[in-house]
Amino acid sequence: ERLAEIGAWLEINGEAIYGSRRWVKDAQWSAGARPEFTKEDHHTGSALTESTIHPKPGNASREALFTSKGSTLYSLCPGWPDGETLVIRDVTPSDATDVSLLGLQKKLAWKRVDDSIEIDLTNIGINDLPCDYVFTFKLTHIKPHSTED
Numbered sequence: 001e002r003l004a005e006i007g008a009w010l011e012i013n014g015e016a017i018y019g020s021r022r023w024v025k026d027a028q029w030s031a032g033a034r035p036e037f038t039k040e041d042h043h044t045g046s047a048l049t050e051s052t053i054h055p056k057p058g059n060a061s062r063e064a065l066f067t068s069k070g071s072t073l074y075s076l077c078p079g080w081p082d083g084e085t086l087v088i089r090d091v092t093p094s095d096a097t098d099v100s101l102l103g104l105q106k107k108l109a110w111k112r113v114d115d116s117i118e119i120d121l122t123n124i125g126i127n128d129l130p131c132d133y134v135f136t137f138k139l140t141h142i143k144p145h146s147t148e149d
Contacts, residue, residue, distance in 0.1 A: 012103035016074035023066035032060035052078035103130025
């Protein structure tokens with residue numbers, strides 16, 4: 001059953017995985033203390049869970065994980081973003097930038113705010129979501145603003 005779920009997720013989001021490369025930084029962290037993990041934590045999977053969907057109180061979490069293909073950035077969000085917008089920090093969009101959610105056949109409105117791009121999520125309803133977890137936003141014609149985490 002788990003393999004079938006992974007296969008269904010890859011049907012929608014595989015573009016962000018197959019043939020992709022690491023972005024200049026691998027993740028965007030929320031505010032809070034960044035947790036430190038042992039090798040054993042990584043082997044058991046607890047590091048991934050605790051650093052994404054179930055952070056300990058006061059700890060930061062990875063709001064997004066990044067991959068890229070050329071000037072296309074894929075932002076893989078472990079859970080649906082809180083609020084009406086998703087902010088991806090330290091990127092430089094161009095006039096040609098398009099933003100979409102993989103599995104959803106519509107472009108999303110966005111605006112540049114300082115060194116970030118703010119994606120409007122208000123026109124995506126619960127029934128529009130293409131999968132149950134790890135939602136992938138595709139941002140085209142993007143340049144990194146900085147390489148610092």
